[in-house]
Amino acid sequence: MEGQTGGGLPVGQGEQGLGGTCAGQQSFLIGSGIHDITGPAAEVGMMGYVELKQQTAGIHQRLRSRAFVIASPCNGKRVVFVSADLGMVFQGVKQQVVQRLQAIFGQLYSDDNVLLSATHTHSGPGGYSHYALYNLSTFGFEPKNFEAIVEGIYQSIVRAHEHLAPGRITLAAGDLLDASRNRSPEAYRLNPPEERARYAYDTDKRMTLLRFTQDPDVEVGLINWFAVHTTSMGMEHQYISGDNKGYASYLFEKARGTRYDGTGDTFVAAFAQSNEGDVTPNIHGGEDGGGRDDFESTEISGRKQYERATSLYASATTPLTGGVDYRHVYVKMDDMTVQPAFTGGTPAHTCPAAFGISMLSGAEDGPGVGGGEGATCAAMHDVWSAVTCTTTTTHCQAEKPIALEMGSMKPFPWSPEVLPMQLVTVGNVALVAVPFELTTMAGRRLRETVRAQLAPAGVTEVVIAGLSNAYSGYVATREEYAKQEYEGASTHFGPWTLAALQQEFDALARALREGTSLPPGPKPRDLYHQQNRLRPGVLFDDKPLWVDFGDVFADAHESYDRGETVRVTFWGGHPKNNPRLQGTYLRVQRRAGPLWEDVAYDWDWETKYTWRRSYCLPTLACSHALIEWTIPPDAVPGSYRIVHEGDWKSGWDGRVRPYRGTSRTFTVR
Ligand SMILES: [Zn+2]
Numbered sequence: 112m113e114g115q116t117g118g119g120l121p122v123g124q125g126e127q128g129l130g131g132t133c134a135g136q137q138s139f140l141i142g143s144g145i146h147d148i149t150g151p152a153a154e155v156g157m158m159g160y161v162e163l164k165q166q167t168a169g170i171h172q173r174l175r176s177r178a179f180v181i182a183s184p185c186n187g188k189r190v191v192f193v194s195a196d197l198g199m200v201f202q203g204v205k206q207q208v209v210q211r212l213q214a215i216f217g218q219l220y221s222d223d224n225v226l227l228s229a230t231h232t233h234s235g236p237g238g239y240s241h242y243a244l245y246n247l248s249t250f251g252f253e254p255k256n257f258e259a260i261v262e263g264i265y266q267s268i269v270r271a272h273e274h275l276a277p278g279r280i281t282l283a284a285g286d287l288l289d290a291s292r293n294r295s296p297e298a299y300r301l302n303p304p305e306e307r308a309r310y311a312y313d314t315d316k317r318m319t320l321l322r323f324t325q326d327p328d329v330e331v332g333l334i335n336w337f338a339v340h341t342t343s344m345g346m347e348h349q350y351i352s353g354d355n356k357g358y359a360s361y362l363f364e365k366a367r368g369t370r371y372d373g374t375g376d377t378f379v380a381a382f383a384q385s386n387e388g389d390v391t392p393n394i395h396g397g398e399d400g401g402g403r404d405d406f407e408s409t410e411i412s413g414r415k416q417y418e419r420a421t422s423l424y425a426s427a428t429t430p431l432t433g434g435v436d437y438r439h440v441y442v443k444m445d446d447m448t449v450q451p452a453f454t455g456g457t458p459a460h461t462c463p464a465a466f467g468i469s470m471l472s473g474a475e476d477g478p479g480v481g482g483g484e485g486a487t488c489a490a491m492h493d494v495w496s497a498v499t500c501t502t503t504t505t506h507c508q509a510e511k512p513i514a515l516e517m518g519s520m521k522p523f524p525w526s527p528e529v530l531p532m533q534l535v536t537v538g539n540v541a542l543v544a545v546p547f548e549l550t551t552m553a554g555r556r557l558r559e560t561v562r563a564q565l566a567p568a569g570v571t572e573v574v575i576a577g578l579s580n581a582y583s584g585y586v587a588t589r590e591e592y593a594k595q596e597y598e599g600a601s602t603h604f605g606p607w608t609l610a611a612l613q614q615e616f617d618a619l620a621r622a623l624r625e626g627t628s629l630p631p632g633p634k635p636r637d638l639y640h641q642q643n644r645l646r647p648g649v650l651f652d653d654k655p656l657w658v659d660f661g662d663v664f665a666d667a668h669e670s671y672d673r674g675e676t677v678r679v680t681f682w683g684g685h686p687k688n689n690p691r692l693q694g695t696y697l698r699v700q701r702r703a704g705p706l707w708e709d710v711a712y713d714w715d716w717e718t719k720y721t722w723r724r725s726y727c728l729p730t731l732a733c734s735h736a737l738i739e740w741t742i743p744p745d746a747v748p749g750s751y752r753i754v755h756e757g758d759w760k761s762g763w764d765g766r767v768r769p770y771r772g773t774s775r776t777f778t779v780r
Pocket of ligand 1 (some may be wrong): 118340
C-alpha cells in the first residue's frame, strides 16, 4: 500500500500528539496540492443566496480545492486540511471523498483525520447536497456538479499526499482591520457587557497564518483563517467566482507562479473560513463593499486579505512544535442533553431542526426568499408552496417563530441532524472544525472552551475552521438567539446549540489532552443513492446551417488601448457538456515570433467567459460564448487573439465533441 510515507511508526492508542514524546518536536511531513472543482458554468442554480433566478452563466474565477497533508514523524499520525471554494462542504461530499481515499489508501485517511472546510463563496453552482433544503435553488440534485466537487477535492488530496516530504510549519498572526463588519450588531449587543468589554471589536479581526516549508528551503504553501463572509459578489451575478477569498488566493498564487494545469509541484495559498456567521465584507453597510460595482468590491476585500497574508507570511518565523493529533465524533445534534455547566444553571435540550421566519427576510447579505423586510408565511408559500409555515414556536425553540421544521420532514429530514465534530492539533495550533457558521461571539466562546482544556498541554492558538465536513446552518449565542435576526433564525437546533457544541468540544479536547478515545457516535445516513435529478441535462447543441461550432459571431476590433475591453462572441456549445476541469474555455494569446503564447485563461481576473442561449431557428438550442478580456495596464504591446475552446453535443449520435475557435488578430497599442 502506498502512503506509508507517514513515518511508518505505529499509532499507539493513548499516544499524545501534544506533549509527551512529541513535546518540542519541530519537524513534520508536509505536502500541498490543488485541483479544479468548477462545476457546470451554465443553467445551474447557484449556492448561497437561495435566489432562484441566480443561475450560472459563465466563469469569472475558477473554483479550486486546496489541500494539505500534515503528518508527524514523532507519533505517526496525519491529518488532511482542505479549503475549497464552495458555499458549503456537504456531508455527502465528505462521505464520497473519504470513500475514494480509502479505495486507494485503505485506512490511512478516514472521517476522523480528514478536515474539509468551505470558503463559503456564494457564487458557485449548487445542487451538490444530499439534503432537500440545500438543493432548492437547483430544483434537485446536480450530479455533474457533485462529481466535479468530489473528484476535484479527492485529486487535490492525492496530490498533497504524493508531495509529502519533511519540512517545518511556522506561524504568524495579526489583526486585519477595515475588511469586515458585524452585520447583526443589535444581536451582538445582547451578549453580556462584561463579555463584550473583553474585546476591542464586534468581529474577530485576527488572521492566523501557517507557512509550509519543505527541507531544505522549498516554500510549498500557506493556510490562513480570517472570519468574513464571501459575499462581495451579490446575488444578481451569474458568474462562477471564488469571491474575495478566491481572489486573495489567486493573487498569492499568481505572485508565486502557481501552475493550475497540474504539472509538478506548485505553491498553494488557502484563504480559509472561520467564525464568519455575523461578519460581512460589505464594510459600508448593506451590500456596499466600497467598490463601484461588486467586482471592484471583491477586488478590494480580496486584496486586503492578500496583503495582510503577505506580511504575515513574511514574518512567520515561529515554528510549530509538537505532534499531530485529532478526535472526531458524530452527534445527534437535535437530541442532546446539555449539562448545567454549559447552560449557566439548568440542564437544557437541543431541538428538531427548524429555521425561523427572519431567515427569510434578511438572507445572506441581501434580501431573502421571503421578499425582504417583514417576510411572511404568505410570501414563503409563493416560493415553497409545499411547506407548512406557521410562525408559531415550540417550547424547545423558545423565541423562534418557526417557518420550516426541516427535522420532521419525511422520508428524510431536509437537513442533516447527525453531525461531525472534529478537533485537530498541528503542533501547538488547534483547529475546531464545525459544520456550522458560528457568529463572532459563539466562536470566541467555543475557542475558550477548547483553550481551557488544551492550553495546559501547550496549545497556544485555537482557530475555528468554519463550514467543515457537513453543513447545518448557523450557531448564535443564547443571547443573540433571543433577537432572532438572520443568524439566530438560522440556528437550527434551538437556543442551546452553542452550549451543546461547547459540551461536545470540551469532551473532545479533554480526550485529546489525556490521550483517550471517544465512542464514534451514530453513523450519519448516506443518501448518495437516493438522489433524484429533476432537470434534464443538455439534450443537444445546435447552430445555424452556415456556421460551425467555434465560428466567430462578433469579432474583435482591429486595435485597442490598454485598459480597454476586447469582446468576441463565438457560436458555441453548452458548458454542461464538459466542465473542462484543469482546463479553460478561453485563451488570450500574444504572437511571439512564429508562435502564439497564452497570456490569460478563464480563471484570470481580467477575463470573463459568458454563456448565453441564442434563439436560432428551428430548435432554439444554439449557444453563444462571449469572451471578454480587459487589457491590463502592463500588457506588452503587440499582436493578440482570443481563442475559445468548448464542446458540443450532437443531436444525431449524442456524442460530445470538442471544438475550438479563434478571433481575428488584433493589436494592443
Ligand atoms: Zn453565511
